[in-house]
Amino acid sequence: MLSLAELELPTAADIELIEFARAVIDANTDAGPNEDGAHTMGAAVRDAAGRMFAGVNLFHFTGGPCAELVALSAARAQGGRDMTTIVAVGNHGRGVVGPCGRDRQVLFDYYPGIRVLLPTAQGVRVVTIEDLMPFAAAWTMEGGTQQFNEERFC
Template sequence: MTAQSPPVDHELIEAAAHVARTRSRGDNHTMAAAARARDGRIVTAMNAYHFTGGPCAELVLLGTAAAQGIHELDTIVAVGDRDRGVVPPCGRCRQVLLDYFPALHVIVGAGERLRTVSITDLLPESYIWADHQLDTEETGPPGTD
């Protein structure tokens, strides 16, 4: 964990928990995510489970944020339905979040161990998406062209 980690954003956790409590439907939608944009707005989303491999809540959130014109996120959290609390991102989500937002913070842990960490702390020595980096250098961050 970095020395300059921001405090835990409890409003963000509650936003995701509210979506998980009120919008979960059977096995198709079991996880909610919430992220705070740089301008302070909160974006929420749900996973879309499917046996062929549906997207996690964090990935749905990236598309939802982009559809709302939000291309800079500061912090993200995922919360499970049935009061499971904060759930850390899976490996695929960690890689995608790092590729899109290398300065992103992620809320992890439970109870007294809740903390905000850098996405790079969750995926040290990560794979570098070279094609993505070339596109970013030429056109700017994703969604800005």
């Protein structure tokens, strides 16, 4: 596992992605400051062609989709392929938020090598999903849970 000192600093393109996600959730949140709502998180993803796609969460007690999964689905629906970077932000200036466990597993299984923007005590930093999920068990639609693959972890 990487130490905080080893994490990448965000690039100008990463900052642009954060601002895009922030603009989307700020324009579409249904909750005031310190209020609950169904749409309180935004996410943005960038593909290898440089296109950005966004989504917002849909909170529900049954486990509605997180903003990251909605952004990934929106990207796919709009022709986005080969996702390279993802970020989630909270409404009302709450800043960058790391993906939940379910989102991390989905990213790990479907988007090997994707860069994830994370909050840290020293500001936003960047890791690959493999660095975020050391020793994770991969899953595929064809074969279910896979054996450990050391090539995915440096």
